Amino acid sequence: MTGGENILVAEKLSKSFGGFKAVSDVDLKVRRHTIHALIGPNGAGKTTCFNLMTKFMQPTSGRILLNGEDITRTKPSAVTRMGMVRSFQISSVFPGMTVLENLRVALQRKLGISYHFWRSRSALDSVNERANELIAEVGLEAFKHRPASELSYGGKRTLELATTIALDPEILLLDEPMAGMASGDIHKMVDLIRRVSQGRTVLMVEHNLNVVADLSDTITVLQLGQVLAEGSYREVSQNPEVITAYMGDEDDE
Numbered sequence: 465m466t467g468g469e470n471i472l473v474a475e476k477l478s479k480s481f482g483g484f485k486a487v488s489d490v491d492l493k494v495r496r497h498t499i500h501a502l503i504g505p506n507g508a509g510k511t512t513c514f515n516l517m518t519k520f521m522q523p524t525s526g527r528i529l530l531n532g533e534d535i536t537r538t539k540p541s542a543v544t545r546m547g548m549v550r551s552f553q554i555s556s557v558f559p560g561m562t563v564l565e566n567l568r569v570a571l572q573r574k575l576g577i578s579y580h581f582w583r584s585r586s587a588l589d590s591v592n593e594r595a596n597e598l599i600a601e602v603g604l605e606a607f608k609h610r611p612a613s614e615l616s617y618g619g620k621r622t623l624e625l626a627t628t629i630a631l632d633p634e635i636l637l638l639d640e641p642m643a644g645m646a647s648g649d650i651h652k653m654v655d656l657i658r659r660v661s662q663g664r665t666v667l668m669v670e671h672n673l674n675v676v677a678d679l680s681d682t683i684t685v686l687q688l689g690q691v692l693a694e695g696s697y698r699e700v701s702q703n704p705e706v707i708t709a710y711m712g713d714e715d716d717e
């Protein structure tokens with residue numbers, strides 16, 4: 465089974481904490497080769513929904529399908545091998561290692577390279593070649609031999625994204641990719657996400673609505689754990705219920 469047009473599907477996904485339903489009967493279809501954003505006011509259930517979709521939390525009920533295969537009970541590590549990779553902000557970057565070394569480690573993880581592999585000169589060359597390609601793709605050439613700890617915050621996030629791309633994901637899940645970024649870095653990250661999304665699918669949670677408007681093909685708006693609206697940015701931003709949900713959120717702050 466391939467899942468057809470939709471690479472990732474949630475069916476009636478729910479998550480309760482005690483008696484409280486943080487996510488309630490959410491249906492979501494992520495179309496292949498699109499950028500899909502989950503948005504909504506504070507407490508809408510975005511993070512919980514994202515954690516369910518990325519397999520970091522078990523749903524109370526409902527199903528998740530990846531390429532048509534039921535992954536509701538599949539472990540995150542197995543899901544990664546199936547081509548769905550979650551980006552972990554900067555926590556997966558090794559600060560004492562150089563940019564190049566960080567990418568070599570990520571590639572090694574992808575290939576599951578054995579000791580014997582490392583004795584093969586051509587295999588080593590191919591890892592180095594791919595690491596260099598990734599460094600060029602994300603624009604970190606000038607920092608190739610610098611320790612990751614010396615990178616700016618935006619640089620660390622860029623390296624982290626490169627280590628995620630090293631796993632060659634079919635679908636990439638990004639948790640607030642612009643969080644904590646300076647405005648100059650936001651433009652670079654938007655360009656980068658657009659570039660790495662070529663031939664891939666991206667599902668992201670993002671608070672910055674300018675970024676969401678700029679990048680997303682489809683937006684799902686959550687409120688009180690349920691889908692409030694779905695469509696292009698133009699469609700959802702003109703939806704009166706969405707406007708009310710966001711204005712209510714502003715009033716609360």
Ligand SMILES: Nc1ncnc2c1ncn2[C@@H]1O[C@H](COP(=O)(O)OP(=O)(O)OP(=O)(O)O)[C@@H](O)[C@H]1O
Pocket residue numbers: 481484486504505506507508509510511512513
């Ligand atoms: N582990 C938990 N235990 C109890 N309640 C939780 C837990 N995680 C989330 N919640 C509650 O579920 C609701 C949805 O939370 P969630 O973090 O998914 O929302 P969100 O849309 O990501 O919000 P934000 O934009 O503020 O990050 C909130 O009311 C939150 O308090």
